[in-house]
Amino acid sequence: MPEVQITVAVARVLREFLSEPSADRYGYDLMRAISFPSGKLYPILAKLVRIGWLIREREKTDQGEVGRPSRFYYRLSPNGVELARYELALLNEQLAPATNGLGFLRP
Amino acid sequence: MKGALALAVTVGVLLGSLLWATITDMFKDELRTRLGRLPYWLIRMASLRIPAGADSDLVEEWETELDVILHDTEGLPLTWLLRGVTFAADLLLRGAPAAAREMGAGKTANGLAPVLASDSKGAALPAWSDLFPEGRDIFYEGNDPVGFVRQIQSEFGFSPASDPRWGEHIDGDGLSFTSHSFYCPSEHLDAIYGNNRFPVGS
Numbered sequence: 001m002p003e004v005q006i007t008v009a010v011a012r013v014l015r016e017f018l019s020e021p022s023a024d025r026y027g028y029d030l031m032r033a034i035s036f037p038s039g040k041l042y043p044i045l046a047k048l049v050r051i052g053w054l055i056r057e058r059e060k061t062d063q064g065e066v067g068r069p070s071r072f073y074y075r076l077s078p079n080g081v082e083l084a085r086y087e088l089a090l091l092n093e094q095l096a097p098a099t100n101g102l103g104f105l106r107p
Numbered sequence: 108m109k110g111a112l113a114l115a116v117t118v119g120v121l122l123g124s125l126l127w128a129t130i131t132d133m134f135k136d137e138l139r140t141r142l143g144r145l146p147y148w149l150i151r152m153a154s155l156r157i158p159a160g161a162d163s164d165l166v167e168e169w170e171t172e173l174d175v176i177l178h179d180t181e182g183l184p185l186t187w188l189l190r191g192v193t194f195a196a197d198l199l200l201r202g203a204p205a206a207a208r209e210m211g212a213g214k215t216a217n218g219l220a221p222v223l224a225s226d227s228k229g230a231a232l233p234a235w236s237d238l239f240p241e242g243r244d245i246f247y248e249g250n251d252p253v254g255f256v257r258q259i260q261s262e263f264g265f266s267p268a269s270d271p272r273w274g275e276h277i278d279g280d281g282l283s284f285t286s287h288s289f290y291c292p293s294e295h296l297d298a299i300y301g302n303n304r305f306p307v308g309s
Contacts, residue, residue, distance in 0.1 A: 026172065027169075027172045028176055037193070037194075037201075038169075038193075038194045038197045039197035039198055039202035039205070040201065040202075041202075042198065042202045042205075043201075043205030043206050043208075043209055046165075046206045046209040047209050050209055058164075068175070068178075069171050069174070086238060
């Protein structure tokens, strides 16, 4: 099984990546999207990169054109997409309220 | 005599005021410049908490993100300071030590930490057969289903086309397509599903 404990914080990061699995995401954009401070987000990103769920690469831009050094972006790896979906589904299943087998009532 | 003294006092007060105003301005400039460097200094301090040799591009990433964070706060020095210090101080106090622990977790036999290196990906991935010990239904999404069946048959000894769902025609609301779904036994999952040779998805 994965060498990562799927905490609520990790799950929120994964869910954000899964909202657009092929998108390149930057640290600050992620901080704003999930309201995580830097000290909480970057260790999670480092962990997910280490186990291979995220790919981290430097953007290919010309510093002269964009007026700043190139940033580093993160993207789910192909295996990361599958494993993240699997782990979130598993977490969702574990957190679902127990039923008595009769189902739910809805208005 | 009194008039000369009063003039001297007035000139003295004016010169003193001018000198005081100049020193105050210099002090403000000095403080502004030093406070302006504070977020970057905090990130430099954070880098000291990360194992030597592994921190270079992580610190570069943080500094670049800091540039982006501060970019739209020009002319708002307090916002600039607050955002910058919040970002950098949190990295110093929490982010860098936790990232350092991650690097420790990724140490190899030679003591080097490959954390954040893209070539470390996949190192700790579980096998698909562990995740799906009963096998898994998967979909073929390429343009050569016949060639794919032939390849799987010759290499793994079973035919996806023998699955009744292979080649199934799906009719939806104004949408119809042919689906190529098949059951893949657990023992072949890693070779087929986790193998980029085949255009397989789900």
